[in-house]
Amino acid sequence: xxxxxxxxxxxxxxxxxxxxxxxxxxxxxxxxxxxxxxxxxxxxxxxxxxxxxxxxxxxxxxxxxxxxxxxxxxxxxxxxxxxxxxxxxxxxxxxxxxxxxxxxxxxxxxxxxxxxxxxxxxxxxxxxxxxxxxxxxxxxxxxxxxxxxxxxxxxxxxxxxxxxxxxxxxxxx
Numbered sequence: 001x002x003x004x005x006x007x008x009x010x011x012x013x014x015x016x017x018x019x020x021x022x023x024x025x026x027x028x029x030x031x032x033x034x035x036x037x038x039x040x041x042x043x044x045x046x047x048x049x050x051x052x053x054x055x056x057x058x059x060x061x062x063x064x065x066x067x068x069x070x071x072x073x074x075x076x077x078x079x080x081x082x083x084x085x086x087x088x089x090x091x092x093x094x095x096x097x098x099x100x101x102x103x104x105x106x107x108x109x110x111x112x113x114x115x116x117x118x119x120x121x122x123x124x125x126x127x128x129x130x131x132x133x134x135x136x137x138x139x140x141x142x143x144x145x146x147x148x149x150x151x152x153x154x155x156x157x158x159x160x161x162x163x164x165x166x167x168x169x170x171x172x173x
Contacts, residue, residue, distance in 0.1 A: 054110050056167065062105055062114060063163035066121050069098035070156040073128055077149050080135045092129045099125040113166065121159045128152035 010017045076091045083091060099122055106118035131149035 051110065055114070058105070058108070058110050059114055059163055059167045062102075062109070062118055063160055063167060065098075065102055065105060066118075066156055066160040066163060069095075069102065069121070069125060070153055070160055072098060073125070073149075073153050073156060076132065077128075077146075077153060080132050080149070081146075083135075088132055088135055092132045095125055095129045095132065099129070114163075117159055117163055117166075121156055124152045124155040124159070128156075 073095055076095055080088055080091050102118055102121050102125065106115055106122060109115040109118060128149050131145045131152060134145040135149065
C-alpha cells in the first residue's frame, strides 16, 4: 500500500485514526506490562528454586551431622560406663565438639523449622554432656545420670529421623 493512499485514508477518517493511535498505545503498554510480569515471575521462580535447593542441602547436612553425633554419643556412653572422672571429662569434651558443629549449622540454617530441630539437638547434646560428667558407672545403684544420657541419645536419634522425614517432604515439592 503506497504511502499516499495511507495518508489519504487518515485524512478522510481522522477520528478513527485518532482512536487507533490511542488504542494502539494502550495495547503496546498492556503487552509491555504482561512481558515484565512474566519476566518477574521467572526470576522469582529461580530464586525460590535456589532457596529450596539450599534448604534441602542444609537439611541433609543436618541429618547426617545429627546421626553421626548420635552414633558417637552412643560410643561415648558405653565408654563412660567404665571411665574415671578425668576420662569422663574428656568424653564430655568429645560430645562438645559435636555440639559446636551442630550449633554452627543451626546459625547458618536457612529455615526456622531446621533451626528449631537443630536447637533441640543441641539441648540433647548439652544434657548428654551433663549426664556424662555425673555418670558413676554401670554398676552404681543411682542410674539417673546414665538414664538421662541414654534418653538424650534417643532424642538425637528421633531428631535425625525427623530431619530425614522433612527431607523426604521437601523432595516432594
